[in-house]
Amino acid sequence: MSRAAGLLLLALVSVGCRQDMHDQPKYSPLEKSGFFADRRASRPIPAGSVARGLLKDDTRFHTGMVNNRPITEMPVPVTAELLKRGQERFNIYCVPCHDATGSGEGMIVRRGMKRPTSYHTERLRTAPVGYFYDVITNGYGAMYDYSAQIEPADRWAIVAYIRVLQRAQSGTINDVPPDQVSSIKPAGGSL
Amino acid sequence: MAQVFHYSTNTLARASVVIALVLVGGGLWILLAIGRTSYITQQEVVREQPVPFSHSHHVGGLGIDCRYCHTSVENAAFANVPPTKTCMNCHSQIWTGAPMLEPVRSSFRTGESLEWTRVHDLPDYVYFNHSIHLKKGVGCETCHGRVDQMPLMFQQNSLLMEWCLDCHRNPQQYVRPREELFTMGYKPPNGNQAALGEKLVADYKIQSLTSCSVCHR
Numbered sequence: 435m436s437r438a439a440g441l442l443l444l445a446l447v448s449v450g451c452r453q454d455m456h457d458q459p460k461y462s463p464l465e466k467s468g469f470f471a472d473r474r475a476s477r478p479i480p481a482g483s484v485a486r487g488l489l490k491d492d493t494r495f496h497t498g499m500v501n502n503r504p505i506t507e508m509p510v511p512v513t514a515e516l517l518k519r520g521q522e523r524f525n526i527y528c529v530p531c532h533d534a535t536g537s538g539e540g541m542i543v544r545r546g547m548k549r550p551t552s553y554h555t556e557r558l559r560t561a562p563v564g565y566f567y568d569v570i571t572n573g574y575g576a577m578y579d580y581s582a583q584i585e586p587a588d589r590w591a592i593v594a595y596i597r598v599l600q601r602a603q604s605g606t607i608n609d610v611p612p613d614q615v616s617s618i619k620p621a622g623g624s625l
Numbered sequence: 626m627a628q629v630f631h632y633s634t635n636t637l638a639r640a641s642v643v644i645a646l647v648l649v650g651g652g653l654w655i656l657l658a659i660g661r662t663s664y665i666t667q668q669e670v671v672r673e674q675p676v677p678f679s680h681s682h683h684v685g686g687l688g689i690d691c692r693y694c695h696t697s698v699e700n701a702a703f704a705n706v707p708p709t710k711t712c713m714n715c716h717s718q719i720w721t722g723a724p725m726l727e728p729v730r731s732s733f734r735t736g737e738s739l740e741w742t743r744v745h746d747l748p749d750y751v752y753f754n755h756s757i758h759l760k761k762g763v764g765c766e767t768c769h770g771r772v773d774q775m776p777l778m779f780q781q782n783s784l785l786m787e788w789c790l791d792c793h794r795n796p797q798q799y800v801r802p803r804e805e806l807f808t809m810g811y812k813p814p815n816g817n818q819a820a821l822g823e824k825l826v827a828d829y830k831i832q833s834l835t836s837c838s839v840c841h842r
Contacts, residue, residue: 530693
């Protein structure tokens with residue numbers, strides 16, 4: 435009997451003493467800190483600091499502006515890869531409000547968000563690429579900025595993809611390469 | 626001189642060896658079993674949060690991608706929990722009067738952090754990295770379960786070493802194509818994981834990593 439009780443005690447004791455190496459005296463990301471006044475172990479970046487290699491010296495690339503005017507040419511080469519990346523990022527960050535075609539009827543808008551202007555209006559179709567980059571970076575009216583969520587290179591990928599969406603609105607079957615027509619034509623139907 | 630021990634004590638002596646073994650073995654078994662209970666692993670224990678944030682509404686209902694909030698999960702060890710500003714992208718306009726969201730609004734006004742309660746927490750002596758798992762085709766759902774059906778977050782799996790190793794020994798049973806990493810309710814084509822798994826392990830050059838220093842470094 436006492437042996438059984440002893441074992442049970444051993445079991446309980448050894449279960450209880452797991453914490454020593456579990457919580458080592460070091461900080462994990464976003465952990466609470468008893469040392470700093472704001473209780474954040476992940477320290478905010480001091481204003482004006484520049485990480486090595488991340489100096490924003492290319493104003494065209496980093497602001498989309500030259501002399502306070504939005505640039506009209508993409509600062510990066512437009513490749514099929516860039517467009518694919520842009521599509522993926524657009525679907526993550528923009529579709530909730532702007533919807534998959536950019537007409538501004540996304541799920542969040544249907545739940546009460548202000549309805550954004552469609553990308554297919556004359557004003558936005560003719561807006562320069564730098565303007566879209568600026569909206570993502572600094573926000574616009576009721577839309578908050580996405581600079582913390584999206585890297586500059588990805589912002590340009592999204593801008594390029596917005597151009598694809600705009601072009602697609604006026605697309606016809608004649609724009610499709612002949613060898614791919616069969617893959618989009620509905621079976622038995624006509625376009 | 627008369628015999629001190631009766632003949633039957635021979636049997637008793639043998640039996641006591643067996644009983645001792647059973648007790649020691651049973652004790653060890655109890656130890657291991659206790660270590661696997663959800664009391665220790667915190668499996669499926671729902672946590673109180675400062676705001677009752679629902680993945681089931683935001684992911685399942687509204688269809689928001691994991692990466693909208695957990696932005697660093699593809700590139701870093703740590704899958705970040707979103708800052709208050711991310712919530713305000715929408716909640717500056719949606720449910721602006723809801724008392725439930727007051728902690729979010731006051732955090733945005735004052736700049737103080739929202740203090741979410743951690744749900745998954747490996748011991749500090751284990752190294753874990755999200756990005757490698759995504760690059761090699763392990764989806765969120767495989768480890769975190771049907772997040773899109775969780776009104777409040779809980780830990781789907783035990784996170785015990787045996788759980789990690791089960792997959793590290795046989796990754797082909799769990800991997801999926803990279804396009805499906807964020808899909809919830811994913812099913813392999815034709816239900817044939819065996820064939821797909823073999824192919825992906827070859828395509829993504831997936832190794833079976835079981836040496837101790839992979840996770841204990």
